[in-house]
Amino acid sequence: MKIKQYRTQFIKELSPFYDAYEAESFFYLILEDKHKLRQIDLALNHELTFSESDFVVWDSFLAQLKKEVPIQYLLGKTNFFGLDFEVNENVLIPRPETEELVEWIINENSKIDNSKKIKILDIGTGSGCIAISLAKNIQNAEVYAIDVSKKALETAKKNAINNNVEVTFMFKNILELEVLKYDFDIIVSNPPYVRNLEKQEIKKNVLDYEPHLALFVEDNDALVFYRKIAKLAQNNLLKNGQLYFEINQYLGDEMRELLENMNFTNIELRKDIYDNDRMISCKVSMA
Numbered sequence: 001m002k003i004k005q006y007r008t009q010f011i012k013e014l015s016p017f018y019d020a021y022e023a024e025s026f027f028y029l030i031l032e033d034k035h036k037l038r039q040i041d042l043a044l045n046h047e048l049t050f051s052e053s054d055f056v057v058w059d060s061f062l063a064q065l066k067k068e069v070p071i072q073y074l075l076g077k078t079n080f081f082g083l084d085f086e087v088n089e090n091v092l093i094p095r096p097e098t099e100e101l102v103e104w105i106i107n108e109n110s111k112i113d114n115s116k117k118i119k120i121l122d123i124g125t126g127s128g129c130i131a132i133s134l135a136k137n138i139q140n141a142e143v144y145a146i147d148v149s150k151k152a153l154e155t156a157k158k159n160a161i162n163n164n165v166e167v168t169f170m171f172k173n174i175l176e177l178e179v180l181k182y183d184f185d186i187i188v189s190n191p192p193y194v195r196n197l198e199k200q201e202i203k204k205n206v207l208d209y210e211p212h213l214a215l216f217v218e219d220n221d222a223l224v225f226y227r228k229i230a231k232l233a234q235n236n237l238l239k240n241g242q243l244y245f246e247i248n249q250y251l252g253d254e255m256r257e258l259l260e261n262m263n264f265t266n267i268e269l270r271k272d273i274y275d276n277d278r279m280i281s282c283k284v285s286m287a
Contacts, residue, residue: 003031003048006058014065026071030061033075068205081133085159090151091127092214097272098190101246101279102133104270105188108242110138117142119182119238123174123189123229124148126214128156128167130188135165144168144182149213175228180236187233190246191225192217198250222251223258230262237284244281252277 007027014023031037064074072078072093080094081102118141122131125145135143145167147153153169160167194215233243247255252269259267264282272278
């Protein structure tokens with residue numbers, strides 16, 4: 001069968017689960033990954049065909065996609081901030097909103113005196129996407145990253161090697177730490193923040209396949225990670241140091257109040273590309 005014909009069949013079979021645009025994007029992601037062919041290649045040569053062994057592979061992808069397994073897990077990789085990252089069931093798939101947080105940090109810190117080391121800590125690093133992107137884009141960054149999952153850290157370490165950056169990874173449960181080992185210029189975290197009451201809003205491909213440890217918090221204490229990290233930041237942020245969080249879109253006001261009550265200053269709440277409250281930054285008071 002010609003690839004162009006199979007493309008039509010592929011999109012049709014996925015139509016009960018995805019819209020046509022998303023199904024088509026899956027087709028071209030697999031085509032490029034498995035056959036090194038791009039959309040333009042297919043457009044220029046309508047006679048390209050699949051072999052019988054190719055169909056076995058494609059039908060396997062199709063079966064998994066019908067179960068709504070994330071395409072990133074099927075391919076074992078994704079792109080984040082212009083870099084390639086290995087992803088699997090042990091780590092969250094990086095989101096565009098998190099890219100916005102990374103961009104914010106880079107824009108505010110990339111022009112700092114290049115002769116000075118910038119010490120950065122990423123708490124709950126997962127795939128390492130935040131830590132690695134900052135190490136790649138901020139000169140003289142000395143980056144550390146913490147996670148409670150050993151399997152996530154294994155993935156993050158591979159990603160650091162593959163992207164040719166140095167990051168010091170540490171296996172820690174942040175809720176059990178009373179003090180950090182070092183002081184930092186920047187502390188950043190995208191911790192678990194989805195409340196159980198919001199599960200009905202979560203798509204099946206996320207709810208069934210991405211790690212719940214990195215996603216959910218109890219309804220009665222949704223800010224538990226933020227409160228703990230902010231407390232650590234009070235003791236371990238250097239003068240003029242900055243604390244950055246990705247946050248639950250419904251808890252922007254609560255986050256601002258939390259940081260104000262802990263005497264942080266220069267609090268700034270920002271919206272993401274979807275116009276949701278998504279990230280916040282502040283500085284520790286030196287008074």
